[in-house]
Amino acid sequence: MVNTVEKRVIGYLAEETWTTFAELNEAIAERLVDANERIHRPDGTTRQQRFDAEEAPFLMPLPQLPFESVEWKELKLGRNYHVGSDYQYYSVPYQLAGRTLRVRLTSSTVTIFDGQQIVREHARKIGRKGQYSTVLEHVPKQHRNIDGLWSRPWFLDLARSFGPSTVQVITQVLDRYPIEAQGYLPCKNILTGLGKKNKARLEAASQQALNLGGHPTYGTLKRIMAAIASDAQAGGPPVPAASGQQREEHHP
Template structure:
């Protein structure tokens, strides 16, 4: 803080965007308020450097954080330490009171190091000035803190932006997880705002979907019913138990195939369309032929697909060999000797 020189110190592994923003959030929490102006270093993590000396722009994420806290960022000029002399001066004091004091200690985690830093920081801020009365803590508490703007209701949450294309199944894939958007946006490119807790989808700057962030194993689905086309919504009334009961009424082999399809995917709902298509084959080919086709498919593999059953029925592979042989014999006898006398007179 400029007037009191009240300081906040925290150690990080790097100075990337997540560490930079997290440091600011923790700093505001430590101070218990927000100053109207924030003078930052002119580093790449904070400033976009392609606009020339007189057109310095704060990057989008840093700007979003400043908007959240209601502060204005005025970056210091490059290699101009006098733009923030109190901060530069405090670095020297901190180097002696904290960095040097801990130089011979060994820490096994960043949290352990920061716990030790916090103890030394408290001592540093409470230390009495040499040339004036009081300490940094007293000066900040009595004269500076009352002038700070209050903290917002919730701390700023770092957001990451990505682009994604809406797939044919009206979902987008983000970090291996799938999130639904209204089906009208299939094949469209959308902007995705990602935080640790939420995921928001934007099209032309308008929010079209919002989900809780999924964590854990890859391939999980977050689907909102209203995003589904009407003909897809009808599948919601179906479940694995209902498909198995329907298949069991047709025959044991059909049941085995449906059960194999239902367990072939991590998310059972992904298999419902295949199960429905398979069981509907009975309407076209009869339940007896479907059961026979499933029996034949199971003789090849323990996990037949809908497509393999459909192919068996289409080329009549489900019919028994004896029935086919009898049919061929009848067909030949009805036409007599077809090779002709010339064949046998050679």
Template sequence: MIKYREILRLHSQGISQRGIAASCQCSRNTASAVIQRADECGISWPFEKDLSDSELQDLMFPEKALPTSRKIPDCEYIHREMAKSGVTLSLLWNEYCEQCRLSNEIPLMYSQFCRYYRKYANTTKATMHIDRKPGEQLEVDWAGQTAQIVDRITGETIKAYVFVGVLSCSQYAYVEAFLSQNQECWIAAHVNAYNFFGGATRILVPDNLKTGVEKSSWYTPTINKTYHEMAEYYGTAVIPARVRKPKDKPNAEGVVGNISTWIIASLRNQKFFSLRELNHAIQEKLAEFNIRPFQKKPGSRLSVFLEEEKSALMPLPATPYELAIWKTATVQFNYHISVDKMHYSVPYEYIKHKVDVRITRNVVEVFFNNHRIASHVKLHGRVGQYSTIVDHMPDDHKNYTSWNAERFISWAEGVGPNAATTIRAILSAHKVEQQGYKSCMALLKLADKYSVTRVEAACKKALTYTPQPSYKSVQTILKTGQDKVATEEDPTPPSNESTANFGFTRGSGYYGGEQ
């Protein structure tokens, strides 16, 4: 609004209109018009009663208070359209004029159209200071500017991405460089930040990056599973900032700018040959940054943190969070899942079901509908290894795998000594003991079919033929019933004396021998 009071006061002191215009930041024509209209209305400084600028305007220019006959533009619609790419005020004014022509209304001139919009736009830029409670919130972000390290061998320059975490109350900051912005580095940065602060906050405020938020939504954002698990481990909640709303985490945005100047830019002339060297230099600069005094309030980030916020942080768990990677797998017909070319068993009831797999450095856990159904020690080394738990197998598979050499021999000894000898012979006939398991299992099945007594007799019969009988020889004896013949006949061979009792016994002379 025009400074009517100041114009009339300076005019009463004999100041020129040029000087009045420069002092009141208005044009000379405006100052001249105000002075002329005040003379016409009989108003002069000092006033008989105190009048404000708006009251003076109503007295001297009552026509300004009258509603305009021209159509007032929809400033809210204009503001929404201006957020779209390629839309300008000139384009919107042309569309506004076209609408007025169709509705037989008088449009505003372009300058007045812009004035109405600027007035509305200024009201949308209102900001509010929010007092943060100590220990309540940690704002995290990746700095836009990167640091650099140099490869010792090739001399190649490698980018290092800078993580920034800021406590909202004290603005105490943590900074660390990483070679990537992947999930592993993102989680490690949070764990190191909590260790640096000595406690955890109740709320985490990240951006909508994929390592933190899988699906952005102001009402129901989908948090990355690994990130959510880490937050649960520390007892904190993840509340991501809105998309393209940096004011949702102003401290992190502000500190990122300061970090870019006071840490990253200040190290630009130094060469680092490892990430460890770079982070050591960053920690030195960070310590200086945190103890720098505030410009508009007493103390520093470190002093406010120690006095107000450190005691309000939640205590950390006994051990730091261990990074876990989540994957989805399908249980195959052999009731195993494949993870990093290794195979882990799950209960056979989940064959062809999709399961969630949680992988840490030492453990592989399998979940179905958020219930853990299997846990294995992670396999390392040669690919294609199997980790199988017997309880996960069907009953018939359990019975098969539970047989070994000792158990086969123990079973055979219960049948008889000949069966035990036969089993040992079958097992020793192969270079690898396991090669004889199938033959031993088949011999066990023969006992179910023919009875244990007949198997023992068949083994005895087979041992009279060879000291290394096979499963086939025993099976043939049982099929032909030779084991029964052996038991019915007198096993002792006839002597030479008994042959003389037979009348048809022929001597050697009958067969051409000498008398």
């Protein structure tokens, strides 16, 4: 067939010129009809007749959906009942928290399995890191009484061991998200990441971040803590920034 194509298609059209691919494809299609249906083989049949009689009956229908490459992962469901993949997060019913789930990723979907059962399918998030796909039915109505899950009281109780400024920062982080659970991971990173080795420095950084206004984030606090550490190495202990509140003066 290669020899036939070279002679009947490429060779036949070699001296012609086209200005669009549509015109070229139309000319090629006409030459293929000639090669497959008009030229007879030594036994008197055409290539199209042989194909219809010997090969076509064994062909299976094309799948309804086009082929997509698939990636499989095993991911542990976090205490915020979201699985994370490629820095994007997808919710699962909170009752499954702590389990290792199978996750199938295509270019367009994220399908989460508990064993062989599909738990949830999400549209795959792309672009900016840290996006959430959260289904409201996956969110527990009461967090405090559910063991093994993160909650606002859990993070605020932990923040109190750092100081009032840290509590205020954590409160702002939790209030920033339309679904509170989406703020749990940033809170964890702040409290158990930045504050793991130096509670006093995180409290001082939190106060400085609040004085600056805006919305304190993990990145902001990390930069402030680095500056405080640099100042401490230059000499003198870290001193929290003033809270901005005026003291009441007492006169005798």
